[in-house]
Amino acid sequence: MSEFKKLVFSGVQPTGNLHLGNYLGAIRRFVALQEGNDCIYCVVDMHALTAQLVHEDMPSQTRSIAAAFIAAGIDPEKHIVFNQSAVPQHAELAWIFNCVARIGWMNRMTQFKDKAGKDREQASLGLYAYPSLMAADILVYRATHVPVGEDQKQHLELARDIAMKFNLDYAEHIRKTGYGIDITVGNEPVHAYFPMVEPLIGGPAPRVMSLRDGTKKMSKSDPSDLSRINLMDDEDAISKKIRKAKTDPDGLPSEVDGLQGRPEADNLVAIYAALADKSKAEVLAEFGGQQFSVFKPALVDLAIHVLAPITGEMRRLMDDTSHIDAILRKGGERARARAEVTMSQVRDVIGFLY
Numbered sequence: 001m002s003e004f005k006k007l008v009f010s011g012v013q014p015t016g017n018l019h020l021g022n023y024l025g026a027i028r029r030f031v032a033l034q035e036g037n038d039c040i041y042c043v044v045d046m047h048a049l050t051a052q053l054v055h056e057d058m059p060s061q062t063r064s065i066a067a068a069f070i071a072a073g074i075d076p077e078k079h080i081v082f083n084q085s086a087v088p089q090h091a092e093l094a095w096i097f098n099c100v101a102r103i104g105w106m107n108r109m110t111q112f113k114d115k116a117g118k119d120r121e122q123a124s125l126g127l128y129a130y131p132s133l134m135a136a137d138i139l140v141y142r143a144t145h146v147p148v149g150e151d152q153k154q155h156l157e158l159a160r161d162i163a164m165k166f167n168l169d170y171a172e173h174i175r176k177t178g179y180g181i182d183i184t185v186g187n188e189p190v191h192a193y194f195p196m197v198e199p200l201i202g203g204p205a206p207r208v209m210s211l212r213d214g215t216k217k218m219s220k221s222d223p224s225d226l227s228r229i230n231l232m233d234d235e236d237a238i239s240k241k242i243r244k245a246k247t248d249p250d251g252l253p254s255e256v257d258g259l260q261g262r263p264e265a266d267n268l269v270a271i272y273a274a275l276a277d278k279s280k281a282e283v284l285a286e287f288g289g290q291q292f293s294v295f296k297p298a299l300v301d302l303a304i305h306v307l308a309p310i311t312g313e314m315r316r317l318m319d320d321t322s323h324i325d326a327i328l329r330k331g332g333e334r335a336r337a338r339a340e341v342t343m344s345q346v347r348d349v350i351g352f353l354y
């Protein structure tokens with residue numbers, strides 16, 4: 001092998017209701033990336049334990065994510081859809097990466113600081129070590145590209161650091177086993193086992209904000225259901241939430257620069273742009289100078305047009321979960337086979353007897 005084969009990996013956590021931000025920022029991009037790429041998409045149920053240890057509805061939440069993948073257009077036959085806990089190699093590689101990663105690296109993870117809050121002594125070790133498991137999720141398939149939001153970019157940089165340290169620390173072992181590939185990192189040649197994974201960040205709305213506060217990310221955990229559009233919302237709910245979305249007294253500007261300092265206006269324009277596959281400039285060329293009383297109904301119509309077919313298919317799939325379960329079971333088998341190839345080679349590189 002002269003180079004790492006391009007492979008796209010990403011996952012979604014089964015916690016709370018999927019919303020518009022999850023769709024625009026992740027799932028719709030997953031669908032687009034199917035064209036011309038080998039893709040593995042995962043319901044990261046093991047990560048869900050870092051947010052809340054006990055889940056009464058974990059099976060339903062897991063199926064709901066898988067249903068959203070399928071309803072949005074992901075093809076589970078051409079690509080792989082599975083739940084993380086069905087592939088124990090994720091956890092096995094995560095332990096090895098816990099030993100590779102440095103405490104100083106983990107201490108710099110801003111998301112841990114944000115989620116742990118002031119009482120970090122009470123946070124779980126799993127929340128602290130979350131980035132090692134995320135690195136293992138990606139690298140157990142030797143994936144080369146990951147579609148991520150801005151808030152996950154730091155974790156991806158850590159995955160690169162872990163991969164590089166493993167490659168350098170085990171350089172001679174990798175060469176002896178014959179599993180490595182010659183790559184260049186910066187200007188330095190490296191005989192690598194793991195690739196330097198690259199982020200895929202883009203689109204007009206890479207970060208969808210709350211409908212009630214344009215400075216905060218749209219979140220499953222926000223106590224106000226009016227802050228988000230859930231993928232399972234019916235047409236009346238979508239209409240109500242958009243019409244009640246916070247705005248300012250001014251009309252829409254004609255230029256993108258006019259959105260500066262207006263987070264709610266910027267958010268609604270970005271959502272419209274993403275749903276319509278247009279730029280913000282194109283949206284403002286159409287609606288610039290008009291009031292939100294004109295823009296919001298247009299956004300309602302567009303959101304319903306895009307989301308209603310997905311919602312309908314999700315409901316159909318969730319009414320008979322046997323189909324989803326079969327997809328996850330088959331995907332888990334295919335993912336385990338790939339992951340075991342990596343782990344058997346990693347065990348050889350490390351020197352484990354098995």
